[in-house]
Each structure stands twice: as C-alpha cells, then as structure tokens.
Amino acid sequence: MSFTVEPQIADALRSAADRVRSELGEEAGSFVEAALLRTLTDTITLAEDGTAFVITGDIPAMWLRDSTTQMFPYLRLAADCEPLADLLAAVVRRQLRMIAHDPYANSANLGPTGAHHDANDLCQDPMIWEQKYEVDSLAFPIIFGHRLLRITGRGDLFDGLAHGVLRTIVDQWRLETEHEERSQYRFVRDIGIPTETLDRDGLGSPLGVTGMTWSGFRPSDDACTFGYNVPANLQAAQALMAIADVALSVYGDEALAADADALRTSILEGVAAHGVVEHEGSRIYAYEVDGLGGQLLMDDANMPSLLSLPLDAPDVLDPELADATRAFCLGMANPYRYSGTVATGIGSPHTPEQYVWPIAFAVEGLTGTPERGREIIRLLLATDGGTDRMHESFHVDDPERFTRPWFSWADAMFCELALHLTDGPAPARSFAERVEVSGQER
Template sequence: MSFSVKPRIVDALRSAADRVRAELGERAASVVEQALLRTLADTITLADDGTAFVITGDIPAMWLRDSTTQMFPYLRLAADCEPLADLLAAVVRRQLRMIAHDPYANSANLSASGAHHDSDDLCTDPLIWEQKYEVDSLAFPIIFAHRLLRITGRDDLFDDLGHEVLRTVVDQWELETDHEKNSGYRFVRDIGIPTETLARDGLGTPVAVTGMTWSGFRPSDDACTFGYNVPANLQAAQALLAIADAARTVYDDTQLAEDADALRARILDGVARYGVVDHEGAKIYAYEVDGLGGRLLMDDANMPSLLSLPLDAPDVLEPQLTEATRRFCLGMANPYRYSGSAATGIGSPHTPEQYVWPIAFAVEGLTGTSERGREIIELLLATDAGTDRMHESFHVDDPQQYTRPWFSWADAMFCELALHLADGPAPTRSLGEGAGSSAQKES
C-alpha cells in the first residue's frame, strides 16, 4: 500500500520548509515542501514484510543508489521525528533484502513480477529489474544505515540479515579485486548502444589486479570505460569503515572488522598507486583506470562523483588531492562541463551534450561556500522550466528542454542543499577518528 504521511511527519517537513523560508525565501521553501511531501506520498510503497519500496519517480523500480539519495534530506530530521526514523529504517530493510537476494543487481521490482528494463538481459530473475553491477549500489545503503544508527541510536537494522549482508558486501568487493580470475558476473545488452553492455561477451574491458574493486557500470548506469571507478572505490572504502565499526560495536565480529579494514587499506593503496594522476602540474584523482595504463579524466554528474567525494567518502580522502580534483571538475578541462547562456555546469555521457544536471549543481553547493550554494539555489529555481521540480538534466541555453519530468533524486538534492544552507551540514557524514580510519579526513 502507498505510504500515508502521518501528521507528525508533515509537521516536521513544514518546520524544515519554514527554516528554508527564513533563510532562502518563499519560492525555495515552497519547492522544498512540495518535494519532501511528494517523495513520501508518491514514491513509497509499504510492503507486507514491513519494508518500504521506493521508486525513482518516473521509473517503477527501486534502485539501491537512488532510494538512498532520495532519503538524504529526511535523515536530517529523523532524530526528532520517530515516525520518519521508522520509515527510513523500513527503506534500509528493503535495501538489505535486495542485496541479500542479488548483490550484483542495481535495481529490483516490488514483487517477482518479471518486469525488466530489457527482457533480453542475461538475468531473468523475476524480482530483478536490472542487474548492472555498480560498486556504489552496495556502498550507499551501508553508509546510510550506519548514519541512521548513529543519528537515532536504533541498532535493530543490524539484525542477522544485516550481519549477513555486511559479510556479503566485503566478500563480493574482495572477489572483484581480481575480476579477470574470480568473477562469474557477465552483462550483455545487444541494443547497439556501447554504454549499455560490457565488452568481451559481458566480462568488461581488461583490468590488472590493483587492490581496487572492479565495477561493471558507473553510478549513471553507463558501462565503465575502465573497470576501476575511482569515486566508487573511495566510497567503498568509506563503507568499509562503517562495516568495521558495526562489526565491532554491534556484532562483536572481530573477523569481519579485520577483513573490512584490510580490504579498505588495499583499495586505498590501489587508488593511491593507480588512481592518482598528473594533470597540468597537479595531482588529481582520475575518474576511471584499469591498472594497465588506461585512465579517464572526466567527472560525471551522478554520485558518487569526483566532485561529491567530500560527501560520499569524507574519511578516506587526501585533502590536497581533493581540492585539485575539484578545480579540474569545475573547469572546462572536464569534458562533461558545459557552458551556455542559462547555466554552466556538469553533465553526463548518460544524457545529450550541452545538458547539465541539477544533482551536480547541488553537489557543488554542498561542497562549496555558502555564497555559492545560495547562487545555485537561485539558478536551479530559474531553470526548472516553471515546473517546481528538479529534472535529470536541462540544456545550458534553454532550460525548457529537459530530461525526465519526475526525477526524485534531483528533487532530494535540491532539498538537501536548501536544508544545508538553512540548518548547516548534515549530521554524522564523517565517522571521525573514532571509526579507526588511518586516512586523512577531509576538512
């Protein structure tokens, strides 16, 4: 059944919108309130098992990544609104069940309906909408669940199934550190679009063993050019911090904690040795590498991106590298940085040229100055084509041309930026020194 937004939740959302109104004005507050209510009322279905199924908006399937990012703004409010915390826990429980069912799948159906993005895909599991393997699909729910634990104190999420899933994630990322030798995963979609399928009969382009963990697809759902997506690996390292912490503090599972710590160290070493490159006299993070000399210098609008790393992997970054990488991402050397009469921003090979993404604008604001964040709020309000919704992307010269009329993730990121400016940074994004990170923290 559809989720019924309880009065206490409505009050919490309206209170948040009032804080935005005081800081950013009526129009921003109205868009925030509409988006926060719409996501809860129109994208969430409560299942019979007590879990919550979340569609992306205009696609009737639940993505692990999108369903996490759609919930970001509500996490800020969960400590003071128990019904909202209950809902977020129900979303996490659904995500854990999805991972336990198939850790290679990125999205699933509400029931075993047999609906698929493409009926000719190799994966015919009736519960799976699409089986594009993306490292971030595992990292996002783990990090979110751990943040919910720290914000609300509720450890019921980390039950026996949660324990099993944490073990599954570590084992899968470990297996995929030697994709060529160990992996049985294949993805073939023969529709004439190179980014919709993997080379070599679904195995992917060749990679060496580097310490990093392999990913078939990017957060955009486009095939990786090179198998090691650096933002996803850094986010995985952040998730492994969360796994190690939960293993020690919730499960008293020393072996799982040690395995997570060891894998995190190998991933970070691999990023340092292969994923850091020279660019115009500075060292920056590459977007993708293969360990064989192949490297891709770009950034994509989808998260995790190089630009979003302070949000997605704050405890495992080198600050100097992060700052230099940010300059690259926001400069025209980034091949997906587009400029026009209406906007200059970051797009994606997933959408047409000269289309920029509100998600990337929100990330720029969340990781930049308050002044820039306010400018971005005004820009996004001026480029919504009069719809009061954030779209997937819009043309830099004509915002009336946009993709996806209802993209809940983009709505959520606008809300997250507005609440960031009204209330301050999101709580517990960083695990801090107590989590056992040996990496430098992002300042």
C-alpha cells in the same frame, strides 16, 4: 500500500520548509515542502514485510543508490521524529533484502513481477529490474544505515540478515579485486549502444590487479570505460569503515571487522598507486583506470562523483588531491563541463551534450561556499522549465529542454542543499564527527 504522511512527519517537514523560507525565501521554502511531501506520498510503497519500496519518480523500480539519495534530507530530521526514523529504517531493511537476494543487481521490482528494463538481459530473475553491477549500489545503503544508527541509535536495523549482507559485501568486493580471474558476473545487452553492455562477452575491458574493486557500471548506469571507478572505490572504502564499526559494535564480529579494514587498506593503496594522475602540473584523482595504464580524466554528474567525494567518502580522501580534483571538475578541462547562456555546469555521457544536471549543481553547492550555494538555489529554481520539479538534466541555453519529467533524486538534492544552507552540514557524515544520541556520544 502507499505511504501516508502522519501529522508528526508533516509537522517536521513543514518546520524544515519554514526554516528554508526564513533563510532562502518563499519560493525555495515552498519547493522544499512540496518536494519532501511528494517523495513520501508518490514514491514509497509499504510492503507486507514491513519494508519500504521506493521508486525513482518516473520509473517503477527501486534503485539501491537512488533510494538512498532520495532519503538524504529526511535523515536530518529523523532524530526528532520517530515515525520518520521508522520509515527510513524500513527503506534500509528493503535495501538489505535486495542485496541479500542479488548483490550484483542495481535495481529491483516490488515483487516477482518479471518486469525488466530489457526483457533480453541475461538475468531473468523476476525480482530484478536490472542487474548492472555498480559498486556504489552496495556502498550507499551501508553508509546510510550506519548514519541512521549513529543519529537515532536504531540498532534494530542490523539484525541477522544484515550481518550476512555485510559479510556478502566484503567478500564480493574482495573477489572483484581479481575480476579477470575469479568473477562469474557477466552483463550483455545487445541493443547497439556501447555504454549499455560490457566488452568481451560481458566480462568488461581488460584489467590489471591493483587492490581496487571492479565495477561494471558507473552510477549513471553507463558501462565503465575502465573497470576501476575511482569515486566508487573511495566510497567503498568509506563504507568499509562503517562495516567494521557495525561488525564490532553491534555483532562483536572481529573477523568481519578485520576483513573490512584489510580491504579498505587494499583499495586505498590501489587508488594511491593507480588512481592518482598528473594533470597540468597538479596531482588529481582520475575518474577511471584499468591498472594497465589506461586513465580517464572526467567527472560525471551522478554520485559518487569526483566532485561529491567530500560527501561520499569524507574520511578516506587526501585533502590536497581533493582540492585539486575539484578545480579540475569545475573547469572546462572536464569534458562534461558545459557552458551556455543560462547555466554552466556538469553533465554526463548518459545525457545529451550541453545538458547539465541539477544533482551536480547541488553537489557543488554542498561542497562549496555558502554564497555559491545560494547562487545555485536561485539558478535551480529558475531552470525547472516551469514545472516546479527538478529534472535529470536541462540544456544550458534553454531549461525548457530537459530529460525526465520527474527525477526524485534531483528533488532530494535540492532539498538537501537548501537545508544545508539553512541548518548547517548534515549530521554524522564523517567518522570524525561526534553525534549525541539520547545523551550518549556515538
């Protein structure tokens, strides 16, 4: 059943859009209102089990990462709109069920339809659209669910199934710190595109043990060059803080909390020892490493990225490293930083050269100055190719050349930036922040 926007939700969205109109102008406010409504009405299906299934926009499957980022703007409104909080909880419940079903899968079908991205993939589970293992697929829902708990006080999210999922995530990330020796996961897709498959019959490129956890694929769904993706590991460390907090505050599970804390320490020590490199006189985070000396210096437009770490891993960053890394990401030494007559921004090996991503522009605005954020709002409105939608990417010289006609994640990030500039930073992003819920601090 498609989701119907009831009056209380419509009022909350309209009020948010009106604030944007007042602060950033009519065009920005109208875009926000249309995008927030469109995501709810056109991407969400309510399932019989009370969960909410969220497609990406133009692909009929639910990604764990995308379905989280698509909900970011609504989290700001959930404390004052119970029906919206109910919907976000239904999305998280669906995500937890997806992880419980297959913690290595990145995306799933609404039911056991047998639909797959590629019918010849090793994974033939009829529930799974694609089984590309990405660390962020597990991190995003946990961080989001924890933020929803802190903002709304909704402990009903974390039931018995969720308890088991938290244990599964910790155990899987721990196992994948020794991927070469212990992992049974394999991914092979024989279509002649190197980034669509893993080397060595699906095992991936060689690794040394570092304390970090292995990821087969990046948030772009492209195969990792080196198996330790640094942004994903830092986001995992942030998620492990959330797991430890829920383990103690909801379940009283001291063993799970201790295991999460120990793994977080292991990951952060691994990043410090192997994921920090010298570049032109500065120490910065690498994008990927292998623990054997291999290092990849780049940034990708997808989240988590090095640029988005203040959003995705605010409590585990080294501030000096993060500042130096930001300068690298936004400079032309980043091989996926493209400049043209219309725009200069960050692209991805997932899309053609000279194509830049609205998601990365939004991240730059969310982590930069208000003045730069306003510039980016104007730029994104001017580069939608006349479609009134954000795209996956567009050409730096011609915004009418774009990829994906409707990418709901990009719509959401525009809305998140507009609301950030209007209402201030998103609540409960950091553990250092105190959030008042029903008269009590969480």
